[in-house]
Structures are given as C-alpha cells and as structure tokens.
Amino acid sequence: MTQIISALTDISDRYQALFVDLWGCVHNGITAYPEAVAALQAYRARGGIVVLVTNSPKPRAGVAEQLSEFGVPDDAYDTIATSGDSARSAMYRGAIGEKVYFMGEPIRDAGFFEPLGILENPVNITRVPLAEAEGIACCGPFDPMADPDVNRADFLFAKTKGLKLLCANPDIVVDRGEIREWCAGALARIYTEMGGESLYFGKPHPPIYDLARRRLIALGNSIPDSAILAIGDGAQTDILGAMGEDIDSLFISGGLAAEETKTTHQPDETALTIYLQKEKVSPQYTIGQLH
Structure with a gap:
C-alpha cells in the first residue's frame, strides 16, 4: 500500500538523488x-542532486530553454536526461537506417536532427518521404489534437515494408494547461498493435534510466539505485519505469490521474487504491502535488 505524504521533506532525507518528471x-x-x-x-540546498528525467523528444539544451520560458530557474535542478537524446543516439547509430521518415511538429521538434558530437562515425541521416524511408523517427503526431487512428494507412504501408518506428516520447497523452494532447507513444502503440516494430527509449524503458545514471556520473556522483527516488505523475511511465529499475517512487496523483484519484489538494485514499490496482503499479509514496 502506498504511503500518502504531505510534503517532499517527509521522505527526501532518505535519498541522495531525485529522478524528476517534468x-x-x-x-x-x-x-x-x-x-x-x-x-x-x-x-x-540540503545537498541532494536533481536529475530531470523527461520523455520530451527534445535534446536537453532544448528542454533547458523551454524550462526557462516556463519560469523554472536553473537552481531547481542539476542536469537533464531526455528521451529525445536517448533516441537520437540510437538513430545516429543506425537503429532505423539512414533514410528516415519524420513524424512530429516541424519547428518544435527540429532539434531532434541536430548532430551528436559524442558519437564517432555517426550515420548520415537523411529525411525522406515515407515511400523512400528505411525507418520512422516519431517525435509525435503532426496534429496533437487529431485521433491517432488517422495514421493507420501510413502505418500499414510502413509495416508491409518492415520499417522500424523509433519512438522519441513514449507518453500516450500530456496535458498542456487544460488541453489534453496525443504524444508519440500513442502512435507507437498503434503501430505495434498493427504488427509493426516500435523502439522505445524513454520511460518506462531502460535506456533513459541508463542515460540519467550517466548524467549523475558526469556530475561526479556514483549513487546507488537504493538512494534514488523517482518522482512522476505517469503510472505507466514514471512509476512502472521506476519499478522496473528497482528504484523507489513518489506518485504525483494530481497530474494525469487527478480525476481518477479524486485529487484536489491530496488524493482520495479509496480512489487512489482503486486506480493503482487498475494500473498494476505500486509506488512507495503518493502526494497530490509536488511541494
């Protein structure tokens, strides 16, 4: 049974680092x-390390820029690990070939194709129409408000060609203010259900946690998993991923699951229990909002 806490300080002294969803x-x-x-x-300020671990398809520099625009100051975190960086690394190692069909918003997701200086002899990626592609790089839908099923015809064609779909953001949906939008994970789910092969690099899959650990090491910190707390509002991303990595987790019930958990300031305990059982996840702790 998850423990409902009143503030991060109730438990934070038990951990040397936080993996925090955005x-x-x-x-x-x-x-x-x-x-x-x-x-x-x-x-x-008390000596803890904060790694922002996000399923954003952006490179970490792009996420840092976005955080500044949103009013998140630099002193709220130490470093950033993004699903986009993990997926870009795989793409430039040739995971989906050299000729790539791109799915996403052309301006917002343009950074996905920035060169990776850390790789020796990266693959030369060329963006091409679907008919010429060797693989698909999916940062998200062309229209985040459109039903993901509009992509089924293209996906059927891609599946028959044996194309792999690289999913740069495994999230299914996200709430932008009061508006719920579809993410790349919704497209990858459909492609997989249709018999295509989807490659995942963000939460709940291992690559992004490996990247987050490398970010810690780059800061000069070798911290055991037992001393890391994952924080997030996604039951099937943040919490499931932490469980898979054997990392303790703090579930933010007032995010994506606010309605299901009847969260205002704090979740309704009965509703929370029903929700977590339905999602088959077991975070060590739960709080309405991070504070």
Missing part, C-alpha cells in the same frame, strides 16, 4: 508550479 510535476506545459520549484530548490 510535465504534470514541475510545470503544466505552459508555466512552472512554484511550490514544486521551491521543493526542488530546497532539496538541492
């Missing part, structure tokens, strides 16, 4: 949550 925890896709920012600043 959307729904630190910001809402438009602006920062001041109490969440203050909690992370206070944790760092």
